[in-house]
Amino acid sequence: MLEEHFQQIGLDSDTGLDQASEPLLFITAQLWSSDIPQSLPLQTKYKAKAHTDGWNEWVRFPTKYNELAVDACIIVTLWQQEALWKVAHCGTCRIQLFADDSELVQGNQRLQLIPKEHTGLGAEPLEYDRLFAAVRRYEDGDMQRVDWLDTLTMQRIEETETTERRQSGRLYIHMSFPKFDFAVVFGESTLDDPITKLTAQPKYSLVFDPEAYRDNPSETKHRRLLRGYRSGPLDRELKPNAALRDQLNTIVRYAPSQQLTDAEKDLVWKFRFYLATNKKALTKFVKCVDWRDPIESKQATKLLAEWAEIDIDDALELLGAEVTDYAVRVYAVSKLRKANDDELIVYLLQLVQAIRFEYQGAGAAAPGRLQQQQSAANLHESSLADFLLGRALQNTTLGNFFYWYLMVECKDRSMGKIYGKIVFQYVKALSDAQAGANTQSTFERQSKLVGDLARVSGLVQQLKETRTRKVDWLRAYLADPRHGLNSFPALSLPLDPSVQVVGIQADKASVFKSTMMPLFLHFVCSDGSLYPVIFKSGDDMRQDQLVVQIITLMDRLLRKENLDLHLTPYRVLATGVDQGLSQFVASQSLAAVLVENNNSILAYLRKTSPDPSAPNGVSPEVMETYVKSCAGYCVITYLLGVGDRHLDNLLLAPDGHMFHVDFGYILGRDPKPFPPPMKLCKEMVEAMGGMESVAYQRFKSHCFVAFSILRKSANLILNLFSLMRYSDIPDIAVAPDQAVAMVQDKFRLDLSEEEAMRFFQTLINDSVRALFPQVIETIHRWAQYWRA
Numbered sequence: 001m002l003e004e005h006f007q008q009i010g011l012d013s014d015t016g017l018d019q020a021s022e023p024l025l026f027i028t029a030q031l032w033s034s035d036i037p038q039s040l041p042l043q044t045k046y047k048a049k050a051h052t053d054g055w056n057e058w059v060r061f062p063t064k065y066n067e068l069a070v071d072a073c074i075i076v077t078l079w080q081q082e083a084l085w086k087v088a089h090c091g092t093c094r095i096q097l098f099a100d101d102s103e104l105v106q107g108n109q110r111l112q113l114i115p116k117e118h119t120g121l122g123a124e125p126l127e128y129d130r131l132f133a134a135v136r137r138y139e140d141g142d143m144q145r146v147d148w149l150d151t152l153t154m155q156r157i158e159e160t161e162t163t164e165r166r167q168s169g170r171l172y173i174h175m176s177f178p179k180f181d182f183a184v185v186f187g188e189s190t191l192d193d194p195i196t197k198l199t200a201q202p203k204y205s206l207v208f209d210p211e212a213y214r215d216n217p218s219e220t221k222h223r224r225l226l227r228g229y230r231s232g233p234l235d236r237e238l239k240p241n242a243a244l245r246d247q248l249n250t251i252v253r254y255a256p257s258q259q260l261t262d263a264e265k266d267l268v269w270k271f272r273f274y275l276a277t278n279k280k281a282l283t284k285f286v287k288c289v290d291w292r293d294p295i296e297s298k299q300a301t302k303l304l305a306e307w308a309e310i311d312i313d314d315a316l317e318l319l320g321a322e323v324t325d326y327a328v329r330v331y332a333v334s335k336l337r338k339a340n341d342d343e344l345i346v347y348l349l350q351l352v353q354a355i356r357f358e359y360q361g362a363g364a365a366a367p368g369r370l371q372q373q374q375s376a377a378n379l380h381e382s383s384l385a386d387f388l389l390g391r392a393l394q395n396t397t398l399g400n401f402f403y404w405y406l407m408v409e410c411k412d413r414s415m416g417k418i419y420g421k422i423v424f425q426y427v428k429a430l431s432d433a434q435a436g437a438n439t440q441s442t443f444e445r446q447s448k449l450v451g452d453l454a455r456v457s458g459l460v461q462q463l464k465e466t467r468t469r470k471v472d473w474l475r476a477y478l479a480d481p482r483h484g485l486n487s488f489p490a491l492s493l494p495l496d497p498s499v500q501v502v503g504i505q506a507d508k509a510s511v512f513k514s515t516m517m518p519l520f521l522h523f524v525c526s527d528g529s530l531y532p533v534i535f536k537s538g539d540d541m542r543q544d545q546l547v548v549q550i551i552t553l554m555d556r557l558l559r560k561e562n563l564d565l566h567l568t569p570y571r572v573l574a575t576g577v578d579q580g581l582s583q584f585v586a587s588q589s590l591a592a593v594l595v596e597n598n599n600s601i602l603a604y605l606r607k608t609s610p611d612p613s614a615p616n617g618v619s620p621e622v623m624e625t626y627v628k629s630c631a632g633y634c635v636i637t638y639l640l641g642v643g644d645r646h647l648d649n650l651l652l653a654p655d656g657h658m659f660h661v662d663f664g665y666i667l668g669r670d671p672k673p674f675p676p677p678m679k680l681c682k683e684m685v686e687a688m689g690g691m692e693s694v695a696y697q698r699f700k701s702h703c704f705v706a707f708s709i710l711r712k713s714a715n716l717i718l719n720l721f722s723l724m725r726y727s728d729i730p731d732i733a734v735a736p737d738q739a740v741a742m743v744q745d746k747f748r749l750d751l752s753e754e755e756a757m758r759f760f761q762t763l764i765n766d767s768v769r770a771l772f773p774q775v776i777e778t779i780h781r782w783a784q785y786w787r788a
Contacts, residue, residue, distance in 0.1 A: 004058070004059050023081065024046045025046070025048070026043055027079070029074055030042070030074070031061050034071060042061065070102065072096075072098065073095060075094050076094075076095070076111070076113075090171065091113025091171045093111040093173065095109060101205045103186075104186070107176065110174050111173050112172055185207050185208060219262065224295075226266060238274060248267065248268070248275065256718050256719055257741060259287075268284055269289070279314070280314065282304075282307050282308075286300075286318060286325075289325075291325040297325065310335055312335065314335075316347065316719040316723065319332050320354070320719070321725070329358065341395045341398050344388075344391060348405065351384065351388060352388070352405040352406060353724055353726070354384055355422065356414075356418070389422065389429060401497075404573060427443070449491065452483070457517070457536075457538075458537060459477075470517065471511050474509050478504050486504060486506055487502065493531065494575065495533060500525060503524045505522045516539050518537075521534075533583060535579075535581055536579060536581075538579070539580075542727070542728075544663050545572045545574045547666060548569055550720065551569045552569040553716075557710060563709060567633070567659065586653060587652055590651070590681075594647065605618045609621075609622035609654070616695075624656075629657050630688075631702035631703045633658065634680055634703060637660060638677065638678050639710065639743065639747065640663075641667045642660065643665030643670030643672075644664060647683075660679070667732070667743065669734070677763050680767050704761070711756060721739055725737070
């Protein structure tokens with residue numbers, strides 16, 4: 001039966017109530033449909049105004065849910081007893097029982113009572129209206145619960161409601177409807193009117209289908225029969241025929257993000273023992289297992305020990321959000337133990353992110369199962385956090401970055417407490433170790449240094465002066481010995497712990513022309529050299545940090561194949577969600593180079609590295625560096641979807657190194673319309689001698705080779721981005737589930753090697769044509785990108 005529960009009514013404003021005496025109040029509720037009453041009015045018991053904090057009374061209508069019409073509503077009226085046979089109307093409200101998506105209303109509702117003589121009250125929404133919507137989401141379990149904070153928040157919400165009711169002069173009523181495990185959706189079989197069907201506009205709405213989240217019993221039984229203990233000995237001897245072998249090889253080559261069909265999962269399971277000799281097949285085997293089935297899970301766990309040794313990129317995939325079985329994660333960590341410290345540092349940013357999947361369910365993860373398994377296992381021996389902590393204690397460089405990555409994650413809204421506990425464990429372990437006291441002291445001093453720089457940056461931003469005066473103030477502040485920044489005991493630089501700094505050279509400090517006024521500082525090293533850095537406060541540098549890390553990884557992958565493209569992976573370290581350090585590389589923007597050299601990069605190279613006997617009058621080594629670095633960054637910025645490229649964030653060093661900075665837009669996002677597919681401007685091609693030059697042909701050759709090499713490591717790069725999905729990095733947070741797909745699309749893994757090279761050739765040609773006058777409108781729009 002349809003029923004509703006009246007909880008309380010807000011009468012603080014006393015609007016429309018008789019003040020001469022203590023009034024008696026009661027509520028009537030009536031079911032309506034198509035402007036016709038469907039029931040008699042049902043009445044609550046009487047309540048004195050002083051006791052209207054709650055009726056706590058259920059009203060049940062003599063109507064079943066399946067008898068309700070789609071436009072059914074309940075009209076609720078508040079009445080005041082003025083005399084024995086006289087009542088006064090105080091206010092009325094209406095609530096539709098079915099929403100626009102045909103879903104039955106459930107749970108707590110808050111409605112404004114409109115007086116009979118409507119005075120216009122309630123025309124504007126109140127702050128509590130927004131808060132009540134949030135409270136409903138909280139009660140439905142759509143928000144994370146933090147007990148101590150929830151208590152304070154609910155108190156403040158109640159205070160806000162009371163205050164706004166008194167100030168607004170409005171009456172509100174709170175009522176509750178029964179809640180069900182699944183959404184109740186209106187459904188009715190109707191015959192289409194043939195005339196209306198031809199003329200009416202179609203109307204679509206989303207309908208919740210609870211069956212979509214349930215297992216098919218027939219499929220479940222089939223899987224259990226197929227994967228039971230009886231088939232184990234037989235499967236061990238199975239060998240696929242040629243057709244099945246090709247199909248298995250195709251499945252193994254799938255990208256990490258590609259989901260397996262049920263038929264593919266069954267095929268992988270059937271030939272699991274045959275695939276156990278293929279290290280690349282393990283991740284697909286893990287995906288085909290139903291880890292909720294204890295029999296199947298036990299067989300799969302036993303087979304892990306027999307599988308061929310996997311590479312680190314596959315181990316990273318097994319640490320992702322989709323892998324919920326604790327034994328598999330332990331296995332992945334055991335493979336990481338064989339990596340050296342240099343490798344771990346390269347992947348450390350993602351490994352710190354993967355810690356969150358040990359403690360919470362994200363994506364397809366099941367936190368209850370994972371936590372239950374963790375409590376039963378030896379967490380200290382096998383958890384990812386403890387593994388990283390142990391390696392950080394052994395290597396101070398790794399420990400430096402581990403500490404700062406954790407400090408940034410401590411600000412995370414959902415996992416900040418977990419990361420805070422790990423930081424505490426790390427610092428405590430340092431204090432207990434014999435050589436750890438110095439490292440602990442270093443972290444304390446580094447944190448103080450970063451805090452001092454953030455404070456100085458804030459003061460510079462607050463100054464209402466010209467940039468020149470701000471620079472003068474900054475230099476005077478740094479030179480003042482009372483602030484302890486011009487000279488201090490040797491300290492490892494957080495950005496580069498291999499460098500010991502002893503102070504900041506005040507007379508070289510400057511402020512960049514930017515909204516957030518970044519500080520340009522020169523740290524004095526213990527050997528007397530200078531280490532220039534940029535300190536930003538107010539900017540989220542985590543995205544730049546990620547992009548530079550991926551560029552560093554790609555540089556390692558290319559060098560491993562004997563291809564040195566002279567990349568410049570400068571250092572970036574986020575020390576907070578809105579601050580960080582960046583290494584400064586002596587260079588000029590292409591915009592400045594063109595202004596100073598008659599709109600010619602070639603003229604600049606001739607001036608900085610002249611060689612009259614060489615082609616174009618430039619030193620061959622410098623020209624080769626320029627050509628290779630252009631090729632490397634063209635390929636990398638294409639793969640990462642770097643946007644907002646203009647001549648001010650493309651830099652050129654005197655030795656020919658060309659590189660990109662300022663990665664505020666990645667993964668295909670770009671503030672400008674119609675960006676070209678590759679970041680290659682006309683002046684860059686002209687510096688090589690034009691499209692017909694030998695240097696330009698070498699440039700294209702380097703692009704092809706680099707693209708081919710990086711395609712072979714696509715799974716590694718995709719796994720790294722997958723681990724960053726929940727990191728709150730701006731361009732990933734926009735669409736976390738699409739971030740990996742965007743990078744994957746750039747690799748064109750659906751093409752063969754030959755097809756991929758032809759595709760990239762077309763890509764370069766299209767980009768270059770966009771730089772020269774053409775008739776085609778689309779290419780003309782690409783050219784406009786560089787003029788914006």
